[in-house]
Amino acid sequence: MSTSxxxxxxxxxxxxxxRTGCSLVTRSPEETFAVGAAVGKAAPPGCAICLFxxxxxxxxxxxxxxxxxLSVPDTYVVTSPxxxxxxxxxxxxPLYHIDLYRISSADELSDLGWEEYLETDGxxxxxxxxxxxxxxxxxxxEIYITITGADERRFAITLxxxxxxxxxxxxxxxxxx
Ligand code: ADP
Ligand code: MG
Numbered sequence: 001m002s003t004s005x006x007x008x009x010x011x012x013x014x015x016x017x018x019r020t021g022c023s024l025v026t027r028s029p030e031e032t033f034a035v036g037a038a039v040g041k042a043a044p045p046g047c048a049i050c051l052f053x054x055x056x057x058x059x060x061x062x063x064x065x066x067x068x069x070l071s072v073p074d075t076y077v078v079t080s081p082x083x084x085x086x087x088x089x090x091x092x093x094p095l096y097h098i099d100l101y102r103i104s105s106a107d108e109l110s111d112l113g114w115e116e117y118l119e120t121d122g123x124x125x126x127x128x129x130x131x132x133x134x135x136x137x138x139x140x141x142e143i144y145i146t147i148t149g150a151d152e153r154r155f156a157i158t159l160x161x162x163x164x165x166x167x168x169x170x171x172x173x174x175x176x177x
Pocket of ligand 2: 059060080127
């Protein structure tokens with residue numbers, strides 16, 4: 001995996017006006033899983049992780065890693081919640097895995113209990129986060145995944161808010177290589 005830390009800068013985004021970012025590349029599904037695990041280990045209570053990227057880019061693979069990082073027992077198989085929109089898994093913190101692929105408009109969000117999930121102390125992972133439009137929380141982690149090769153994926157990560165442990169986990173992985 002190779003990583004470059006973006007320049008931390010301040011703007012009007014996020015609760016406390018803080019926004020930092022970094023980008024990295026993985027070259028296998030296992031590496032993506034490992035990135036997810038690092039994020040899951042470091043994620044603080046109430047953290048919303050918004051995933052963007054085409055079908056097959058690795059959103060679910062990354063989420064499986066996040067679950068492992070949260071110590072979700074591996075008797076649970078983490079898959080995209082196709083018929084339910086939301087799957088819940090017990091871990092160090094509860095994991096709420098939401099997939100918005102099938103919603104037809106952001107109006108449906110309140111029916112699936114959107115606000116309640118975002119108010120918990122658990123970790124919320126949202127696939128197809130763009131479909132939530134302006135209803136994404138101000139404080140959040142955005143991860144854009146691009147398919148750059150058969151087994152290569154590029155991750156552009158922006159932290160809207162203060163997530164020092166997550167930032168450290170993402171950037172320290174690169175320093176080990
Ligand atoms: P999504 O949830 O975005 O539709 P999935 O995680 O379900 O994507 O699927 C990603 C697919 O891409 C899997 O079949 C996985 O094996 C493959 N793949 C190949 N290289 C990578 C990589 N570097 N990271 C993640 N997945 C990869
Ligand atoms: Mg998926």
